[in-house]
Amino acid sequence: MCTGKCSKVIAISLYVLAGVSIICNIIAFFPDWSTKYAKLDSEENGARITDEVKFMGGVIGGGIMCLIPAIHIHLTSSNGCCANRCGMFLSIGFAAAGVVGALYSLATSALGLSNGPVCLFMETPTSVPGWGRPFFNNNGSYLGDSDLWTKCIEPKGVVEFNLGLFATLLVVASLELVLCGIQMVNGLFGCICGTCGGRE
Numbered sequence: 001m002c003t004g005k006c007s008k009v010i011a012i013s014l015y016v017l018a019g020v021s022i023i024c025n026i027i028a029f030f031p032d033w034s035t036k037y038a039k040l041d042s043e044e045n046g047a048r049i050t051d052e053v054k055f056m057g058g059v060i061g062g063g064i065m066c067l068i069p070a071i072h073i074h075l076t077s078s079n080g081c082c083a084n085r086c087g088m089f090l091s092i093g094f095a096a097a098g099v100v101g102a103l104y105s106l107a108t109s110a111l112g113l114s115n116g117p118v119c120l121f122m123e124t125p126t127s128v129p130g131w132g133r134p135f136f137n138n139n140g141s142y143l144g145d146s147d148l149w150t151k152c153i154e155p156k157g158v159v160e161f162n163l164g165l166f167a168t169l170l171v172v173a174s175l176e177l178v179l180c181g182i183q184m185v186n187g188l189f190g191c192i193c194g195t196c197g198g199r200e
Helices: 002-029 036-042 057-077 085-115 147-151 159-191
Strands: 117-122 130-131 152-154
Touching: 002 057, 002 085, 002 159, 057 085, 057 159, 085 159, 147 152, 152 159
Parallel strands: none
Antiparallel strands: 117 130, 117 152
């Protein structure tokens, strides 16, 4: 496959992945599909939204920082079979920015999974419920024990909600990382070897 066609496939894949990343991060602000927790969090009533959601790894890292390279990579691929050497050279830098964005999204997602959600919970059956992160210090071991998930009283199903979204963001960021890495190599070949068929 020529470097231009490869760039086009990578760019289109990055468009889809960046969209999924942005949507997942935005949805994560609304646990139990309710806006009240985001509103309470913004009114400084204490944390109601998981910190890693507010780090915006999906919007900034996996979204914008991968969408901008995708646009450039797509434009580079549209100039004939393999675009031009300068465009392919620039795509290496843009793909590197995508790698940084994907790593940021990957890190925030992994932390979100490891630390668990913010929820209303009781430390013991006789204690008063309070807002916090009941799984914060257990190194992610709560992920394999669904019986522990019942500790969270409110928002309803918040552990499953966060688990699904952060796991999706983790997979998406991993794919973006791989695609941007491939584009860096592809851009290098396109820059050094020029266009296929001998055209510049």
